[in-house]
Amino acid sequence: MNLKQSMGRRLKGHGDDAELNLTAVMNIFLILIPFLLLTAVFVRISVLELALPSLDRKPSAAKAQPPKSVVLNVLRIRETGFELKSPETNFSPLPKKNNTFDWERLVEQLKTVKKKYPDSQDIIIAPEGSIKYDTIVSVMDRCRESGFPNISISG
Amino acid sequence: MKIENEATSFKVATGFKRSKRGSFTLRLTSMIDMFTILLVFLLKSYSAEGQIVTVSKDLRLPESTSELAPKVTSVISVTSEWVLLDGRPVEKIENILSTNNLLIEKLHDSLVRLRAITEGIGGISDQMKGFQGQISIQGDKEITFDLLKRIMLTCGQVGYNNMLLTVMQKG
Numbered sequence: 001m002n003l004k005q006s007m008g009r010r011l012k013g014h015g016d017d018a019e020l021n022l023t024a025v026m027n028i029f030l031i032l033i034p035f036l037l038l039t040a041v042f043v044r045i046s047v048l049e050l051a052l053p054s055l056d057r058k059p060s061a062a063k064a065q066p067p068k069s070v071v072l073n074v075l076r077i078r079e080t081g082f083e084l085k086s087p088e089t090n091f092s093p094l095p096k097k098n099n100t101f102d103w104e105r106l107v108e109q110l111k112t113v114k115k116k117y118p119d120s121q122d123i124i125i126a127p128e129g130s131i132k133y134d135t136i137v138s139v140m141d142r143c144r145e146s147g148f149p150n151i152s153i154s155g
Numbered sequence: 156m157k158i159e160n161e162a163t164s165f166k167v168a169t170g171f172k173r174s175k176r177g178s179f180t181l182r183l184t185s186m187i188d189m190f191t192i193l194l195v196f197l198l199k200s201y202s203a204e205g206q207i208v209t210v211s212k213d214l215r216l217p218e219s220t221s222e223l224a225p226k227v228t229s230v231i232s233v234t235s236e237w238v239l240l241d242g243r244p245v246e247k248i249e250n251i252l253s254t255n256n257l258l259i260e261k262l263h264d265s266l267v268r269l270r271a272i273t274e275g276i277g278g279i280s281d282q283m284k285g286f287q288g289q290i291s292i293q294g295d296k297e298i299t300f301d302l303l304k305r306i307m308l309t310c311g312q313v314g315y316n317n318m319l320l321t322v323m324q325k326g
Contacts, residue, residue, distance in 0.1 A: 022183045029190040036197035044324040045208050045216070047225045047291070052311045052318070129301035133294045136303070137217040137322055145220065155304045 048140060050153065071120035073113055073148065075106075077127040077139060082106050086113045101135065103142060110146035123148040126155070208321060210293060217296040219322035226289065226319060229269055231262075231306060233294040238306065240265050251305060259309045266313040290315040
């Protein structure tokens with residue numbers, strides 16, 4: 001009862017156009033927004049890690065890890081298109097379509113390999129000399145997304 | 156009295172209604188809506204770390220979906236004309252591509268010097284990290300693999316085996 005009465009009184013007191021006092025909120029916004037705009041980073045930079053087989057460490061690393069059954073997947077990037085080679089599977093080469101690489105079918109083929117050898121993590125990318133850096137980075141992305149995080153590059 | 160007159164004339168001119176004389180409130184609701192959306196967006200894109208890596212403006216990095224954070228290392232920048240090590244020009248790209256030699260002599264020499272310096276610093280105090288074999292490569296997206304291969308080979312020869320390819324994050 002008490003609550004209802006006081007509520008009723010309050011509502012009556014304000015009439016029908018009750019308004020919030022937003023001045024404090026505005027003040028916070030006016031300070032926060034310029035601050036955040038100044039510190040905002042719109043271009044984010046990240047990194048792709050790539051390790052070469054090192055010259056002096058390789059023997060010790062090979063001793064420490066028992067040799068696993070290695071599935072050797074090689075992805076060639078040619079001017080004309082992709083060629084994926086995996087043991088026991090012969091994938092048809094993927095020629096360029098309308099002067100762009102056939103990304104969808106590359107991902108399809110990579111996923112087929114991943115299904116066949118779920119444990120395999122490694123892939124070797126072998127681009128031709130004239131392939132653009134941009135293309136190589138995109139290929140590395142597709143490989144990583146398809147489940148091959150250990151990417152090596154071969155000349 | 157004069158002020159009151161002005162106020163009444165304003166009221167007549169615009170047809171603006173006031174609940175009480177003397178108490179004037181702005182309608183801020185839509186502005187608050189806008190600010191709230193802005194605030195959420197800015198808070199989402201806020202990063203406390205700041206930028207470790209600075210990229211020169213004529214370098215267009217390739218885009219990638221990678222989310223690994225960059226590390227503080229020495230940087231090899233490859234623009235469309237020059238190869239730079241930590242901002243100092245080392246060799247012209249024409250000169251590199253005109254030879255059949257896969258090792259880039261000048262870059263090799265600079266890297267050997269850099270390695271000696273970092274090893275020296277590492278020897279002075281334990282707090283310094285010293286030589287870790289890491290190097291960042293900031294390449295323009297138009298450079299060819301032929302050039303990239305030579306740079307990587309040169310780095311590998313000196314002992315910089317972990318290469319971090321700097322890319323722009325998509326989305």
